[in-house]
Amino acid sequence: MTIEKNLNGTELTVAIVGRLDTATAPDMEEVLKESFEGITKLILDFEGLEYLSSAGLRVILQAQKIMNKQGEMIIKNVNKTINEIFEVTGFVDILTIE
């Protein structure tokens, strides 16, 4: 998995390429943890995300909780397979998916 960050004022875009699973979710958690300060809009760009597991979902949920307090979080470029996971787990109701 590779993570690319792009900061534009208080808007942070995080693009994830590859797999977000048991092995890589802790890295994603670490990257997000050190980036929240002063951010009012967090965009997760999943265009390159191939695989998502519950371990990744937990990190996304954590980020959503933090951003609920300091602004908003948007997930964009979600492919069909990843969207299916958001649907079956009920995450579509919690997240803002564009």
Next chain:
Amino acid sequence: MIKINHLRKEYANITPLKDVNVHIHKGDVISIIGPSGTGKSTLIRCINMLETPTSGSIFVGNECITDKKCNINKIRQKMGMVFQSFNLFNHMNIIENIMAAPMDLLGKSKQDAYDEGMELLRTVGLADKAFNYPDELSGGQKQRVAIARALAMEPEIILLDEPTSALDPTMVGEVQAVIKDLAKKGLTLMIVTHEMHFAREIANRVFYMDEGGVYEDGTPEEIFDNPKREKTIRFIKHLKVFENLITSKDFDFIGFNTSLEEFGRRNQVPQKTIYRAQSVFEELGVQCILPKLDKEFRLNVAFEYSQEEETLSMSMKYDGEHFDVRETPNIISFAIAENASKSIEYAEIQEDGFTNLVTVKIK
């Protein structure tokens, strides 16, 4: 007719036969099938003592042929052997090849050996080749001669070691037809073969060999339509298997997924199916089952892919207390796994120390 007890054959680096115990009855036509290297040929070569068993005994009738005092040449006269590579004498013509042994070993007159040899050549459809030399015959014809030569010794049993595997595909049928005729005549036959259709059609018994012995013994219907044991099922259904035993919670998760992907790619499993398999393993195995297991545990994960049916299934066997993964409190993981599966089943088992079995058909 033949009783094999605790037969073992060891070579320097390998033990193809660990413990073979079977009875072969008069008139049995036995197809011996199984993966390469499982001792099929070694077994029939031990039966006529072309290989000396390391231990165990083989009785032919009342004679123990593994006994050093046994006159093996006398016993071999009752057993014909047909090899993959024909083993005809190239300096003799066809009828001479057939006449040699009955004259030398059975003391038949030249005329009798000739008359009977010609009759046998007629049986295998090669009377017109009697005065040709082996080099002038096709592979299929040579093998038919080899069968006629074995029959000339009036054997009670014929052992055939992959009789068609060296043949051009166009010649397989003619040799199989001759062998089928022998089976109809009531001769006792043991045939090592990789041709499943033939193995099924000709035999009244099938030995599936694996793990150093006759792993499963049954009628063709039992072995081909309703195999009972795991490895027989995998072999019969052409299942490609990826298996991994996990014994630590810090196991190499990335390595596991990489190996699973390579297995999938090697066997033309669609990428989407591989992702689903990885998802089911991660959600059920890693997220639901692993946290429930004791400090010392065994979790055996096996994926089986049927190229014929294009289906992938996964089984997870684990020890410890009974835990039905379908009752996991981790509903998110279970929802993801369920979405990637056609079915998720659970059973309590007692097998090699495993107490739980989860089987999943991947979507």
